[in-house]
Amino acid sequence: MAELLRYRDDETVDHPAVTVDAFLDQSNASAVRIEPGDDARDLLPHLERVALVEVNFPAFGDGRGYSSARILREAGYDGELRAVGDVLVDQLAYMRRCGFDAFEPDQQLDKGDVQAAFDRWPEVYQPAADDRTPIWTKRHS
Amino acid sequence: MYKYDQYDQAMVDARVEEFRDQARRRLEGKLTEAQFTPLRLKNGLYLQLHAYMLRVAIPYGTLDSRQMHALADIADRYDRGYGHFTTRQNIQYNWIKLEDAADILADLSKVEMHAIQTSGNCIRNISSDHFAGAAADEVVDPRPYAELLRQWSSFHPEFNYLPRKFKIAVIASDTDRAAMRLHDIGIQIVQNDAGELGAAFYVGGGMGRTPMIAPCINDFVPLDRLVTYAEACLRVYNRYGRRDNKYKARIKILVHELGAEEYTRQVEEEFAHLLEQGVEPPFAELERIRTFFEDPLFEADASSDIDRSDPDFALWVDRNTVAHKADGYVSAVISLKPVGGIPGDATAEQMRLMADLAKDYSFDELRVMHTQNIVLPHVRKADLHALWTALDEAGLGAPNLDTVEDIIACPGLDYCSLANARSIPVAQRISERFAKTGKTETLGQLKLKISGCINACGHHHAGHIGILGVDRKGVENYQLLLGGSEAEDVSLAKITGPGFDEHGIVDAVETVTTVYEREREDGERFLDTYRRIGMNPFKEALYG
Amino acid sequence: MRLLTGNDLKTGAVTWWTGSDWSIHVEDAADVTGSEDETARREEAARRVNAPYAVDAETQDGVPRPTHIKERVRTLGPTVRPDLTLKPAEPDLGNWVI
Numbered sequence: 001m002a003e004l005l006r007y008r009d010d011e012t013v014d015h016p017a018v019t020v021d022a023f024l025d026q027s028n029a030s031a032v033r034i035e036p037g038d039d040a041r042d043l044l045p046h047l048e049r050v051a052l053v054e055v056n057f058p059a060f061g062d063g064r065g066y067s068s069a070r071i072l073r074e075a076g077y078d079g080e081l082r083a084v085g086d087v088l089v090d091q092l093a094y095m096r097r098c099g100f101d102a103f104e105p106d107q108q109l110d111k112g113d114v115q116a117a118f119d120r121w122p123e124v125y126q127p128a129a130d131d132r133t134p135i136w137t138k139r140h141s
Numbered sequence: 142m143y144k145y146d147q148y149d150q151a152m153v154d155a156r157v158e159e160f161r162d163q164a165r166r167r168l169e170g171k172l173t174e175a176q177f178t179p180l181r182l183k184n185g186l187y188l189q190l191h192a193y194m195l196r197v198a199i200p201y202g203t204l205d206s207r208q209m210h211a212l213a214d215i216a217d218r219y220d221r222g223y224g225h226f227t228t229r230q231n232i233q234y235n236w237i238k239l240e241d242a243a244d245i246l247a248d249l250s251k252v253e254m255h256a257i258q259t260s261g262n263c264i265r266n267i268s269s270d271h272f273a274g275a276a277a278d279e280v281v282d283p284r285p286y287a288e289l290l291r292q293w294s295s296f297h298p299e300f301n302y303l304p305r306k307f308k309i310a311v312i313a314s315d316t317d318r319a320a321m322r323l324h325d326i327g328i329q330i331v332q333n334d335a336g337e338l339g340a341a342f343y344v345g346g347g348m349g350r351t352p353m354i355a356p357c358i359n360d361f362v363p364l365d366r367l368v369t370y371a372e373a374c375l376r377v378y379n380r381y382g383r384r385d386n387k388y389k390a391r392i393k394i395l396v397h398e399l400g401a402e403e404y405t406r407q408v409e410e411e412f413a414h415l416l417e418q419g420v421e422p423p424f425a426e427l428e429r430i431r432t433f434f435e436d437p438l439f440e441a442d443a444s445s446d447i448d449r450s451d452p453d454f455a456l457w458v459d460r461n462t463v464a465h466k467a468d469g470y471v472s473a474v475i476s477l478k479p480v481g482g483i484p485g486d487a488t489a490e491q492m493r494l495m496a497d498l499a500k501d502y503s504f505d506e507l508r509v510m511h512t513q514n515i516v517l518p519h520v521r522k523a524d525l526h527a528l529w530t531a532l533d534e535a536g537l538g539a540p541n542l543d544t545v546e547d548i549i550a551c552p553g554l555d556y557c558s559l560a561n562a563r564s565i566p567v568a569q570r571i572s573e574r575f576a577k578t579g580k581t582e583t584l585g586q587l588k589l590k591i592s593g594c595i596n597a598c599g600h601h602h603a604g605h606i607g608i609l610g611v612d613r614k615g616v617e618n619y620q621l622l623l624g625g626s627e628a629e630d631v632s633l634a635k636i637t638g639p640g641f642d643e644h645g646i647v648d649a650v651e652t653v654t655t656v657y658e659r660e661r662e663d664g665e666r667f668l669d670t671y672r673r674i675g676m677n678p679f680k681e682a683l684y685g
Numbered sequence: 686m687r688l689l690t691g692n693d694l695k696t697g698a699v700t701w702w703t704g705s706d707w708s709i710h711v712e713d714a715a716d717v718t719g720s721e722d723e724t725a726r727r728e729e730a731a732r733r734v735n736a737p738y739a740v741d742a743e744t745q746d747g748v749p750r751p752t753h754i755k756e757r758v759r760t761l762g763p764t765v766r767p768d769l770t771l772k773p774a775e776p777d778l779g780n781w782v783i
Contacts, residue, residue: 113171122155125152221769240696554755
């Protein structure tokens with residue numbers, strides 16, 4: 001397991017994330033892990049007790065986690081949203097835009113490459129779960 | 142024509158540098174081929190049969206002479222002096238080096254072009270009507286909507302790792318010249334009874350190994366909700382499209398398995414949610430984009446007279462020019478289907494000539510057709526003879542639009558690592574055969590489409606006559622299909638029976654045209670006759 | 686016999702394993718029966734080849750000829766553009782490929 005990249009100021013949740021099914025059964029769990037086939041919307045009635053959502057990427061090409069992340073942010077979730085698993089450096093900027101603010105990749109990422117990935121895009125075309133202003137809004141403000 | 146502002150340019154330039162960095166990391170061994178493959182595909186770079194292949198986007202098939210010159214320069218500088226225009230209005234180069242690829246992208250960026258999302262499991266380059274802005278029958282120019290969707294889909298953070306590729310086409314007339322209903326999403330801009338414009342969404346069409354015609358899931362999405370609706374369609378697909386089997390991962394399978402009604406219900410639910418999220422661009426952006434697609438300054442008193450005294454010229458005018466909305470103008474089609482030639486290929490010299498002719502005769506604009514030809518969209522009738530003379534001298538004057546010689550063919554086994562059989566030689570032999578018998582003209586409109594494998598890049602399912610190359614124990618074999626159409630009368634072709642070898646398939650095509658000649662009634666195209674009389678007469682002639 | 690083939694990582698050119706190096710000419714290819722997996726792994730890891738795989742071939746007139754038509758097209762180039770193949774001057778090229 002590689003180093004955790006975290007872009008939040010609050011304390012890291014120190015207990016392990018449970019599955020969505022276990023989370024829904026246990027009223028005291030505050031960390032949950034979403035697998036690609038899980039419906040992130042199952043968590044929405046319980047967001048007030050969630051401090052950490054891990055979204056697992058068993059294979060980097062499975063993009064369901066991007067939708068899961070955005071759905072949680074759209075519902076107002078403001079706790080930690082961590083991408084875990086087969087997370088590659090060239091995906092970080094896209095994940096960040098979908099609302100992820102922590103990354104726990106299986107493979108250690110090069111720090112310079114990580115910084116380059118986050119610095120890459122001067123603008124964005126479309127709104128997502130971050131606070132960046134889309135080009136089409138800038139053009140007309 | 143759309144022009145980049147500093148934002149568009151900054152995004153494309155950033156993409157070039159991102160890819161340069163990715164290619165460097167691949168060459169240094171920091172990325173495995175498995176990790177690099179989706180990254181290079183999203184920049185149009187394939188590893189093909191002989192080398193890397195680069196597919197360059199031509200958004201909605203529109204380009205100007207400066208851009209066409211740049212494409213020619215790339216063919217000379219980095220490839221082998223030619224390019225291949227594709228069935229999705231793009232161009233691809235067959236002999237590219239990985240170490241050159243970033244420099245090519247940088248050259249493209251200088252003329253507001255790119256290869257972004259021309260492959261990979263993401264939203265691909267958006268195609269449109271090749272006569273957009275010129276056609277007499279369009280409600281409105283469809284390209285501003287395609288451009289808006291281009292911006293929305295470029296680097297979309299949620300939809301870069303879809304289950305499979307995703308192709309969108311936008312048209313704005315009842316005549317479909319873009320195979321709209323054979324796309325993952327086909328959009329038709331329509332006008333309602335109140336005179337308002339909206340978008341009809343057709344979702345879940347496609348060719349490939351499981352061809353399907355897209356059902357209409359919403360016949361009128363207001364234009365100020367267009368992007369939000371598209372986002373809802375994509376989100377449902379990204380979440381629930383199959384990922385267990387790549388051959389069942391396209392959205393058509395999801396729509397088919399859920400049923401159009403249930404898929405629509407899920408989209409509408411997501412749409413209602415996304416309307417609260419503010420993902421729609423300001424309407425002013427659509428208005429801004431529209432200003433780039435205003436009519437050029439057509440001459441009000443352009444003459445409609447054409448001197449038809451040269452019969453070769455007259456034939457070309459009859460065959461290769463199409464009615465225009467402005468009096469005294471036509472859209473002129475440059476055929477890239479010379480008899481015995483390679484469908485869709487153009488040399489760098491030919492590209493430069495077409496660019497210069499566009500500048501002289503067509504308000505500096507060219508279009509790529511999905512049938513792998515080039516259009517000069519706005520030509521004065523008075524200029525046609527000069528245009529034709531220049532084209533004919535360069536071997537670009539073939540008078541065969543929509544005839545049996547105007548064959549769509551995928552690159553096939555001559556270039557493609559997925560292919561099972563060669564497509565190009567079959568196209569060459571067929572066009573030679575019909576040119577020799579002189580029947581091309583009498584057969585009228587006859588759309589013949591050839592694919593070298595089941596993935597159907599050559600649109601064989603949509604051919605009036607389709608040909609599918611298969612591998613039969615290591616030997617090329619060709620199946621014949623009849624009755625397909627990609628147009629507004631969309632239908633899927635049916636296979637005639639056992640396949641043929643590479644000589645037999647040419648004879649078989651001739652045989653079915655003979656049946657048509659025998660059976661046709663007044664004004665019927667091949668397709669009409671087939672639909673009226675059915676498969677049996679053709680089968681009897683083929684297999685006796 | 687078995688031949689190991691792949692593409693040059695930088696240029697994309699089709700290449701064949703000669704027993705000690707890579708060549709664009711199938712005439713130089715060595716039989717890799719028994720060592721194909723190991724050689725492929727080592728050479729790919731060293732980035733001297735991209736996406737290597739082994740193919741069946743037989744010897745014909747002293748030259749290895751891949752069994753499958755796709756590999757023979759790969760070996761020389763597109764049949765529809767003899768001018769772009771490795772042997773543009775050879776008139777009987779088509780017979781070898783098809």
